[in-house]
Amino acid sequence: MISRRRLLQGTLAATATIPLLSSEFARGDESTPPKRFVVFYTPNGTLESQWMPQGTETNFTLSPLLAPLEPFKSKLLPFRGINMDVVVNSNIGSEHARGIGGLLTGRALLRGNFRSFNSSNAGWSSGISLDQHLAKTLNPATLFRTLELGVQVRDAEVRGRICYAGPDQPIPPREDPYDTFAQLFAAAPQDQGGVDALDRLRAQRRTVFDLLREDIADVRPRIGAEDRIKLDAHLQSIRDIEGRLAGGGTTSPTTPTTTCKPPALGDRIDLGDDANMPAIGKLQMDMAAAALACDLTRIVTIQWSYAESEHLYPFLDLRGNHHAISHQWDTAGKAQYSKIHTWFAEQLAYLLGKLDSYAEGDHTLLDNTVVLWVTEISESTQHALTNMPFLLAGSAGGVFRTGRFIDYLANGGSPRQHNDLLLTIANAMGTNDTSFGDPEFSSGPLPGLT
Missing domain, CATH: 3.40.720.10 (Alkaline Phosphatase, subunit A)
Incomplete structure (x- = not known):
């Protein structure tokens, strides 16, 4: 199974509407x-x-x-x-x-x-x-x-x-949702401060898919078809969040997760525009x-x-x-x-x-x-x-x-x-x-x- 530490650093569970493999990845051995x-x-x-x-x-x-x-x-x-x-x-x-x-x-x-x-x-x-x-x-x-x-x-x-x-x-x-994402899902050091530092982290870091590629390749053949669907959906939802943050839309659902690449960072959402409150x-x-x-x-x-x-x-x-x-x-x-x-x-x-x-x-x-x-x-x-x-x-x-x-x-x-x-x-x-x-x-x- 994917280790709890690797999970927390790369974080498989995003926001898909499909449950997180019965949450076993998130909780480790907790009953x-x-x-x-x-x-x-x-x-x-x-x-x-x-x-x-x-x-x-x-x-x-x-x-x-x-x-x-x-x-x-x-x-x-x-x-x-x-x-x-x-x-x-x-x-x-x-x-x-x-x-x-x-x-x-x-x-x-x-x-x-x-x-x-x-x-x-x-x-x-x-x-x-x-x-x-x-x-x-x-x-x-x-x-x-x-x-x-x-x-x-x-x-x-x-x-x-x-x-x-x-x-x-x-x-x-x-x-700032960009800051939130970097802190939660990029294993960013807690002492990194300022927008420039966070942007450097985003530019330098590997995506969650790169971090988990070997683990995913190892575990995917050993889980059932239903859990593979859930796993792929969660990986895709992380990409969707990254895409929205980058202003690049979302990745096609048919794109294999093993070949995903980081999206190019586009224009930020204007955090000061009242019209952007829903997004x-x-x-x-x-x-x-x-x-x-x-x-x-x-x-x-x-x-x-x-x-x-x-x-x-x-x-x-x-x-x-x-x-x-x-x-x-x-x-x-x-x-x-x-x-x-x-x-x-x-x-x-x-x-x-x-x-x-x-x-x-x-x-x-x-x-x-x-x-x-x-x-x-x-x-x-x-x-x-x-x-x-x-x-x-x-x-x-x-x-x-x-x-x-x-x-x-x-x-x-x-x-x-x-x-x-x-x-x-x-x-x-x-x-x-x-x-x-x-x-x-x-x-x-x-x-x-x-």
Whole structure:
């Protein structure tokens, strides 16, 4: 079999819709698939009336903004009644800044000089984010402890950061898919810095096919016809990613993998052009799925834009910026706003489909993952930080009972704290934590999820 080290360096598993040979290449001799954690962040809240599901716990209908997730309904846990009280009453930063700073940390902002909406006293968050806490506590045996990906984030202040190594220690997302590819799939040294250095690495390195040519030639005759098809599909999908990054399209599916050559590096995608957001996002999601399937990492964050985002959406035939549209409260404005957020749900559906396409025994990579979809405020017209539109996908290896609408406000119930949602995820991933973030707002795991 192809060695695990060679696999991780050359990485066979890209983003084909065909599972990764039952994931045996990725996990070596492990008998139980590892658990993974993915954060999917989108900006500027939502319209509660268009987001919140309708019905009971087990008999519910997904709302218009969640309709693209219908194929994965049995693997979802949408919530009603989760508050972010840890940042509700803070007088530091706007609601957008407070919300994004507390999303994964469960703590308020420190004071600083960042301007956020009508406030100019925002600083960084005062705690470690859940993704970094999991990496530190669980210490997964992967080449990358975590992978922070961004899609046209742009803002380098508190509005543009969801990950923290500790108080006042933000971690910037990786926004360049060329850099992401080089780091993940070219065995590039971690200390190589700058665009020029990365370009030299791309020019000098052998492709993944060159790295694995002898191994592939050796193993291919000894596997079944079905696995040969899967292997060829994964090799082809790596070529497809390289082709897209190089601006050279994709290689013909009939091209034998043993004769593939590196594509000539063409023009880069313009990372600053709003119209390229779909292409950039798809590349980042493809590589996130590949990294998880290859066990290059088990913890990924994908951040779309920034809190209070003024991103433009020309590919949706919209003219106004996202934040302005979110406060256009007439019928036309709400229709435009819903169009943006339906598109984000479509992007999440794409990612879930990728994860669900990888078989792991009788289950899939998505089944062994917990995906957390978050945004920094709830009702956009109110800048609310209560009844947050949070959603989980995947069961973390069977820990969560999915396919249910978790409504903590039903039958006169009381709201729960988002700190305890973070704690619940931490426990599902394997920690023994009894609280997370500010202990004043964390009383224990959320009930009814396991």
